[in-house]
Amino acid sequence: MAAVPANAVSGDARHGWSLSPSRAADFLTCPLLYRFRVIDRLPEAPSQAMARGTLVHAVLERLFDRPAANRSPEAAGALIAPEWDRLVAAEPELAALFADEAERGAWLAQAKAMIGRYFTLEDPTRLEPAHRELHVEAVLASGLRLRGYIDRLDIASTGEIRIVDYKTGTAPRADFEARALFQMRFYALVLWRTQGTVPRLLQLMYLGNGEIVRYAPDEADLLATERKIEALWRAIERAMVAGDWRPRPGKLCDWCAHQSLCPSFGGTPPPLPSRAEPDEPDLPALADEGATVLAGSGIARDKDYEL
Numbered sequence: 634m635a636a637v638p639a640n641a642v643s644g645d646a647r648h649g650w651s652l653s654p655s656r657a658a659d660f661l662t663c664p665l666l667y668r669f670r671v672i673d674r675l676p677e678a679p680s681q682a683m684a685r686g687t688l689v690h691a692v693l694e695r696l697f698d699r700p701a702a703n704r705s706p707e708a709a710g711a712l713i714a715p716e717w718d719r720l721v722a723a724e725p726e727l728a729a730l731f732a733d734e735a736e737r738g739a740w741l742a743q744a745k746a747m748i749g750r751y752f753t754l755e756d757p758t759r760l761e762p763a764h765r766e767l768h769v770e771a772v773l774a775s776g777l778r779l780r781g782y783i784d785r786l787d788i789a790s791t792g793e794i795r796i797v798d799y800k801t802g803t804a805p806r807a808d809f810e811a812r813a814l815f816q817m818r819f820y821a822l823v824l825w826r827t828q829g830t831v832p833r834l835l836q837l838m839y840l841g842n843g844e845i846v847r848y849a850p851d852e853a854d855l856l857a858t859e860r861k862i863e864a865l866w867r868a869i870e871r872a873m874v875a876g877d878w879r880p881r882p883g884k885l886c887d888w889c890a891h892q893s894l895c896p897s898f899g900g901t902p903p904p905l906p907s908r909a910e911p912d913e914p915d916l917p918a919l920a921d922e923g924a925t926v927l928a929g930s931g932i933a934r935d936k937d938y939e940l
């Protein structure tokens with residue numbers, strides 16, 4: 634099998650719209666949240682949880698720049714401060730996330746604990762990732778463009794592919810695992826459509842509590858995922874045509890930056906923009922921040938795109 638290129642991209646989109654797993658999760662969580670993020674493109678202030686996730690991902694990405702023998706917990710710990718400085722230089726408002734040095738120190742200690750937990754889950758001296766932060770895209774037969782970033786892609790000498798995703802939350806309850814794996818199946822589908830090979834393993838690494846969820850997909854799985862994504866996109870298109878973006882309140886509302894504009898909290902959404910831009914903004918999904926909450930949220934599901 635040919636190596637996956639640095640940017641795995643295939644096909645031509647029939648329309649300009651694209652869908653990522655994060656935005657798909659937003660629509661499933663709450664259609665109004667999807668509208669605020671994708672149609673209105675309302676700005677969102679960074680949160681400590683989002684910043685911690687970004688920092689932990691950056692450290693784990695940089696760790697593999699080092700020779701294999703030097704990928705120790707101490708080496709990873711030494712990357713935290715320079716990576717944080719780099720993130721703050723790129724996004725100065727991150728520095729204002731903390732009331733004082735003590736709060737910042739406690740937050741850094743949590744990030745350090747998560748990175749330390751990573752080493753209890755696997756030994757990075759025995760790995761040589763093929764790609765980190767790999768941008769992938771594929772266009773489905775309908776013309777819908779799927780896109781996203783894969784945290785890490787490992788390719789065995791046999792050509793077998795493992796997709797790895799780091800989560801800074803805790804592992805979801807078993808009955809919500811399918812939802813957590815949707816993102817991974819989404820990536821597996823994109824790679825299958827671009828490479829022609831079904832990835833051998835999907836691996837979610839929960840650094841909040843030190844658990845790994847693994848799943849071996851097959852073609853039937855990925856065809857079902859494709860049907861679900863197409864159904865989800867049809868639901869999004871219906872909402873676009875009707876201008877009907879209903880709030881779906883749940884426990885993830887605690888993480889929503891737009892409560893003040895949400896009718897479920899007494900707010901009024903702004904008028905819909907006259908022309909929405911087809912490219913999605915890069916924002917995390919609320920589910921990325923609140924895996925623990927998601928596990929117990931009892932989020933309502935729409936039966937024609939249930940995951």
Ligand code: SF4
Binds near residue numbers: 882883885889896
């Ligand atoms: S507050 Fe809750 S219901 Fe309202 S937009 Fe945000 S996620 Fe949706």
